[in-house]
Amino acid sequence: MSREEAWAELERAHTGILTTLRSDGVPIALPVWFVALDERVYVSAPAHTKKLQRVRRDPRVSFLVESGERWAELRAVHLTGSARIVDDPARCDHVQQLLDEKYARFRSDRSAMPDATRQYYEVATEIIEIVPDDRILTWDNARLGVESPR
Secondary structure, eight states: OOHHHHHHHHHHOSOEEEEEEOTTSOEEEEEEOOEEETTEEEEEEETTOHHHHHHHHOOEEEEEEEEOSSGGGOEEEEEEEEEEEOOOHHHHHHHHHHHHHHHGGGSOOGGGSOHHHHHHHSSOEEEEEEEEEEEEEEEEGGGGTOOOOO
């Protein structure tokens, strides 16, 4: 995929896999909701989560989106780069608005959540910005011209 096609794929994707590093170097890969904006990826997280601690300690991250069920349909974009916690309130508000628009119909009604779950999420949030390096790994098996058996 071209760079433009890769970013279009990122914008279309629903869930990404964010990988951060523990202090002992072990990678932790977690599914996240996100938005792609200005060739950056943004993720919101409750302020108390360990992924924020890991980003603060070691900004190296990777981010993956994929789609397709059959081998010939598999598509993916994999970014590596660095992450930081956004400290610009206007940028945070804008990203949160975009996240709310993208995921509003998928969110659970907080009043229907168990108390412990609701309390976990009803806290201050922070925004992680992923700045990719120049290497974007992509694949689109449909371009290989081989059909998978049905």
